[in-house]
Structures are given as C-alpha cells and as structure tokens.
Amino acid sequence: MKVLVLGSGGREHALVWKLKQSPSVEEVYVIPGSDALADIAHVVPLYKTEDIIDFAKLMKIDLTVAGPENILVEGIADLFEQEGLTFFGPSKAAAQIEGSKQFAKNLMKKYHIPTADYETFTDREKAISYIQQQKKYPIVIKADGLASGKGVVIAETEKAAIETVNAMISGAAFGKAGESIVIEEYMEGEELSVLGFADGETIIPMISSQDHKRIFDDDKGLNTGGMGAYAPTVLLTEETRKTIRETILYPVMEAMKKEGVPFKGCLYTGLMMTKDGPKVVEFNCRFGDPETEAILPLLESDLGEIMMSCAKGTLKGTTLQWKEGYAVDVVLASAGYPIGHSTGEKIRGIKWAEKECLVFHSGTKKKEGKYVVNGGRVLNVVGVAATLKEAQEKAYYGASVIQWEGMQYRHDIADKGLKHLLDKEREKKS
DSSP states (O other): OEEEEEEOSHHHHHHHHHHTTOTTOSEEEEEEOOHHHHTTSEEOOOOSHHHHHHHHHHTTOSEEEEOSHHHHHTTHHHHHHHTTOOEESOOTTTTHHHHOHHHHHHHHHHTTOOBOOEEEESOHHHHHHHHHTOOSSOEEEEESSOOTTOOEEEESSHHHHHHHHHHHHTTTTTGGGGSSEEEEEOOOSEEEEEEEEEESSOEEEOOOBEEOOEEEGGGEEEEOSOSEEEESOSOOOHHHHHHHIIIIIHHHHHHHHHTTOOOEEEEEEEEEEETTEEEEEEEESSOOTTHHHHHGGGBOSOHHHHHHHHHHTOOTTOOOOBOSSEEEEEEEEOTTTTTOOOOOOBOBOHHHHTTTSEEEESSEEEETTEEEEOSSEEEEEEEEESSHHHHHHHHHHHHHHOBOTTOBOOSOTTHHHHHHHHHHHHHHHO
C-alpha cells in the first residue's frame, strides 16, 4: 500500500523509517517533510489541507498517518474521512483528550480513572484564591490547550504558583493555550509512558518508555518537549502492566466510546507510578516525541498493517512482536533551547554516529549539501542493544561524535533504569 505521513520532525522520521521496513508498504510519501526525510521517502512540500487531500486522492494513497498533535486537534482526520480517505489518527472530538486538559480530567473523574485531584479556572482571581488555600507544595499548573509539551509548571511555592497563573491566564506564557488552566495536586513517584494502538474498540499497548522532560541532568531546569527516552522501562512487573490495562487503558477506551467519541490511532498515556499505584498524568492523541524514536526500533511487527487495522477497526486479535533488548534515545539540542534556539550552525559527525546508532532528524536542513541546525531539538541519537547499559553507551558514543557550536544534551538518559536494574540485582543477592 501507499502511505502518506504528515509532519517533519524526529517522530515522523522514525515513523517513516519503520514504515519503509513494513512488508505491507510499497511507497511512503511525507508532507511537508524535511531534507532528511527526502533521503528516505518522497517529500512533497504542501501546506494547505485542501492541497494535501487533493494529493492523497491523486496518488491513490491507501493510508494517511498524522504525526503532530495540532493538526489532529484541528480535525484533519475528519476532513480526510469525509473524502473517503483512510486515516490513522483520532477525530477532532476524540483529539480533545490532548487538546483540552479539562476534557481529559473531567473524563477521568466521570469514569473513575485514577489521576490527580484538580480544579479548572479561567478567572485569574479565583485561581489565585484557590492557590492561597493550598497547604501542600509543590502543586502542578497546566495550560488547558496545546503548548508543544511545555505547558506544565511545577510550582514549588505559593509565590511561584501565583506568578505562573498570571503568566498563563494573561496569555504571556502560552498564548491562548493558557487562558484556561488546570491546577492539580503534585503526584510523587516515577513517571513513564505507555503508548497504545487503538481502533475505537480495542487498544493494544506498546512497550513502556520513559521520557526525560527537563533540560538539564538530574531533572533540573525548564521543561522541554523531551530531551531523551529509553524503552522498555524496567519499572513494570506483569502485575503492574495488568493494572494499567484494566484500570486505565481499557476504561478510557470504553469511556471515549460511551461519550460518542471513540478513539482511533495512537493513544499516549503518561503515568505516575505512585505509592497508591499507577495514575494518569496526561493523555496525548498521537505518538510521543522522543518516545517514538526509542520504541519503534524495537518493534518487529508490520507497522503499516497495524495502523491500517486501527483505521479500519479490525485490531482485535492482533499481537505485537518486539525485539529483545533496549533502545536509548539522546536528544541533541541547539543553544538557547527551550526558551529559543540558534540556527545555521554546521553539524559534523552524523555519518560517524550512524555507524553505531540510528540518527533521526528533528530540526535540521541542508545548506550547500551539508546539514545545519534548524530548530530547538535537532537530532535524536538512538542506541539499540541487548542490554540497557550497552544501548546507553551506543547512544552516548553517537552523541559524542556529533558536534556543532552550542550543542547541548543531557548525560543521564536511562540512568534511572540502570539504577533500578542494579537495585534488583542487589535484592537477588541479599
């Protein structure tokens, strides 16, 4: 079949790379794509939705896959389906599960899906009054709308919380995305993600992964879109995986169906492993980034076939096959990220890194035949190996041979996983 992927970043690079390996896929097109994607697929520089739909019709595209959340929240899946075109991704109504934190929290509350206690506000004074009543800090303040993965602030003090509310509701922090906010309790524990393939009725979870949101080592500094990930996590026992399926994944699919907005596509579930069990931090309506770059290298099943089953509602009975081992993804970012980013710096060493690693491009372009920086998160360097330690070493070897002026990256991606493995070994010996 012919597959069209919408997007231009590292997540889309990984999706296209994996789809190219699918026995069911003959050709892959990408819109709007990038210079790096042009090396592995047919890139078509279109930007208007009507032009993209016309292209899909003209080329007899069998399946279209959306990468970014914004086009899903805007309703691109509905427009494709109205034209009789098969689409992997949720409807506009179902994409609210990411597009509106309030929608997601209300859904979880109504259907008793475990999550943090919360309140929602559009009025600044009411929000501040609520904050002043809180006895326990930190607390979490979230922009209700889309904020490129950065719309969450953990406020350590009342003063910081009030400043955050003022910045969000005024529009200074995240524009319209923050004009409505969710204030919720801070959940203690370790965070991980479980992505699942969904067809409106059935959901099949992928291997778990762990993102690293903060810009600096030891989870310090500002939130980013993600500075790296590893998969699978070592936190989950079979019993915990069963709990996640039975108390969160299956119930949210049933809840969406009951609300008249069945979810098709990739459902991302961000979880906090608390002392009371797994609780939902957030839902996203698409593949995570950088989690996708760590998960897909371990998938052995035909991705194109799975996505088509999701779109057609025939996922039931499907079994996912995974490679033994681990993948570690280290994100290389430009100077100034996440507040801003530099651009135009010449990148050296990509070909050397590719001798040991996978390299997915998030923010690059070609200038005079050479790659230069063109974004905040620039490259994803992924090591795949039989052990987590070996995968980490491969990824950091790749990171060490790539260079440009101002390049920054975290040095502790997957360290938490290694610590858990070490603790388990000590328990066995004691």
